[in-house]
Amino acid sequence: xxxxxxxxxxxxxxxxxxxxxxxxxxxxxxxxxxxxxxxxxxxxxxxxxxxxxxxxxxxxxxxxxxxxxxxxxxxxxxxxxxxxxxxxxxxxxxxxxxxxxxxxxxxxxxxxxxxxxxxxxxxxxxxxxxxxxxxxxxxxxxxxxxxxxxxxxxxxxxxxxxxxxxxxxxxxxxxxxxxx
Amino acid sequence: xxxxxxxxxxxxxxxxxxxxxxxxxxxxxxxxxxxxxxxxxxxxxxxxxxxxxxxxxxxxxxxxxxxxxxxxxxxxxxxxxxxxxxxxxxxxxxxxxxxxxxxxxxxxxxxxxxxxxxxxxxxxxxxxxxxxxxxxxxxxxxxxxxxxxxxxxxxxxxxxxxxxxxxxxxxxxxxxxxxxxxxxxxxxxxxxxxxxxxxxxxxxxxxxxxxxxxxxxxxxxxxxxxxxxxxxxxxxxxxxxxxxxxxxxxxxxxxxxxxxxxxxxxxxxxxxxxxxxxxxxxxxxxxxxxxxxxxxxxxxxxxxxxxxxxxxxxxxxxxxxxxxxxxxxxxxxxxxxxxxxxxxxxxxxxxxxxxx
Numbered sequence: 228x229x230x231x232x233x234x235x236x237x238x239x240x241x242x243x244x245x246x247x248x249x250x251x252x253x254x255x256x257x258x259x260x261x262x263x264x265x266x267x268x269x270x271x272x273x274x275x276x277x278x279x280x281x282x283x284x285x286x287x288x289x290x291x292x293x294x295x296x297x298x299x300x301x302x303x304x305x306x307x308x309x310x311x312x313x314x315x316x317x318x319x320x321x322x323x324x325x326x327x328x329x330x331x332x333x334x335x336x337x338x339x340x341x342x343x344x345x346x347x348x349x350x351x352x353x354x355x356x357x358x359x360x361x362x363x364x365x366x367x368x369x370x371x372x373x374x375x376x377x378x379x380x381x382x383x384x385x386x387x388x389x390x391x392x393x394x395x396x397x398x399x400x401x402x403x404x405x406x407x
Numbered sequence: 408x409x410x411x412x413x414x415x416x417x418x419x420x421x422x423x424x425x426x427x428x429x430x431x432x433x434x435x436x437x438x439x440x441x442x443x444x445x446x447x448x449x450x451x452x453x454x455x456x457x458x459x460x461x462x463x464x465x466x467x468x469x470x471x472x473x474x475x476x477x478x479x480x481x482x483x484x485x486x487x488x489x490x491x492x493x494x495x496x497x498x499x500x501x502x503x504x505x506x507x508x509x510x511x512x513x514x515x516x517x518x519x520x521x522x523x524x525x526x527x528x529x530x531x532x533x534x535x536x537x538x539x540x541x542x543x544x545x546x547x548x549x550x551x552x553x554x555x556x557x558x559x560x561x562x563x564x565x566x567x568x569x570x571x572x573x574x575x576x577x578x579x580x581x582x583x584x585x586x587x588x589x590x591x592x593x594x595x596x597x598x599x600x601x602x603x604x605x606x607x608x609x610x611x612x613x614x615x616x617x618x619x620x621x622x623x624x625x626x627x628x629x630x631x632x633x634x635x636x637x638x639x640x641x642x643x644x645x646x647x648x649x650x651x652x653x654x655x656x657x658x659x660x661x662x663x664x665x666x667x668x669x670x671x672x673x674x675x676x677x678x679x680x681x682x683x684x685x686x687x688x689x690x691x692x693x694x695x696x697x698x699x700x701x702x703x704x705x706x707x708x709x710x711x712x713x714x715x716x717x718x719x720x721x722x723x724x725x726x727x728x729x730x731x732x733x734x735x736x737x738x739x740x741x742x743x744x745x746x747x748x749x750x751x752x753x754x755x756x757x758x759x760x761x762x763x
């Protein structure tokens with residue numbers, strides 16, 4: 228409790244500051260603030276960037292998907308190799324390669340490609356993302372992992388296969404969820 | 408047993424442990440990430456991101472459980488007249504310890520609570536972490552026995568003990584008002600969460616129970632190593648473990664194995680070392696990340712500084728790529744754990760009373 232004039236002055240100042248903050252909030256000043264709007268801009272930018280990424284994928288990889296859907300799997304892979312020269316290290320290239328290799332029953336290579344894609348962009352295993360490819364990856368893991376395990380059992384020194392097995396476990400773990 | 412079954416404290420500890428185990432699993436059933444119903448370090452990383460301390464857009468959410476832990480603790484401490492502003496024991500060492508608590512947890516992928524939630528969900532990769540935590544607590548106890556002491560905290564004038572709870576009240580306001588500068592992920596594990604009010608109420612309840620019981624995981628390990636089954640915390644831990652295991656089995660969340668576990672990696676050495684760091688630091692500063700939040704709610708400004716360090720750590724582990732993922736532990740993660748061990752060794756060397 229305030230005991231002397233100094234205490235009273237401090238208490239009165241505190242009340243004044245609280246009232247001032249209240250006035251600023253009630254008057255909507257916070258909403259007009261430049262920093263507030265720049266925070267909103269940042270969120271908008273993030274969303275726009277995401278939309279742009281989706282449009283980018285559609286524009287660049289549409290020809291590959293047409294080839295894939297028509298059953299021209301080798302041509303689709305060639306097209307992806309060609310695209311990788313102009314768009315190196317793009318996660319969607321790896322994802323589509325994995326998809327096509329899976330259709331060609333090359334399970335080990337499909338697993339490696341899909342693991343690279345998910346490492347580069349976790350949205351592929353995110354059910355809430357428009358890029359969600361969980362069914363494809365689940366199918367690759369379900370079909371590929373037992374075969375890779377069998378092959379490694381018969382060739383225990385095969386380092387490439389050991390790495391692909393790790394890739395398979397990685398995908399399995401990402402599909403299972405948990406914290407990132 | 409050195410306590411009687413009529414001892415009220417024993418039952419409070421038992422209820423606290425059981426509630427933490429059961430609700431820890433149920434929070435994941437209700438929307439939190441798999442095996443992460445309660446994970447203080449993950450929640451701290453999410454909250455740091457929401458405050459703009461890192462830019463991982465998949466890890467930004469102001470977790471209501473954290474707010475509940477601190478506010479539940481202060482309300483309970485207030486009601487039972489246990490709130491006391493205190494501090495002044497090696498504040499900077501505690502701040503840095505808070506950072507390294509999150510580093511160790513991030514490299515393991517989870518705090519000590521999540522360690523056992525993972526284990527009780529059948530995740531065998533957590534076993535290395537259990538060994539690490541027990542080893543860390545044991546080393547910490549050896550240090551305490553040989554005179555390592557950060558110094559006593561003193562009663563503090565003023566309202567320093569209220570600062571951290573006040574900060575969490577502000578976070579609660581942010582959570583409800585959602586100002587534009589607070590960021591909420593729309594994808595990734597931070598976008599997975601139980602309904603806000605459910606998380607908040609459970610946080611409040613567990614915060615209050617933990618305040619009354621002094622229950623925490625590393626405290627239980629510590630007391631079990633010192634006193635075995637004579638310690639009420641041993642039984643609280645057993646209740647937590649069995650509660651989590653039973654709930655995992657009943658809700659179909661139990662998946663036994665080493666591979667393909669959610670939010671886990673296969674670098675067992677680093678899981679061991681990450682948790683060793685957490686266990687050791689927890690003994691040194693008197694509690695794991697969860698306990699630091701509870702103590703901060705009781706007016707302990709030293710624990711409050713550890714909480715501030717944890718929030719900073721939450722930002723750093725994401726910004727500097729220290730946090731491990733299912734793909735494994737990065738080189739910065741490995742170096743950071745070793746830096747943490749170097750830190751705790753230096754603190755131990757310089758904080759030792761050699762007359763003991």
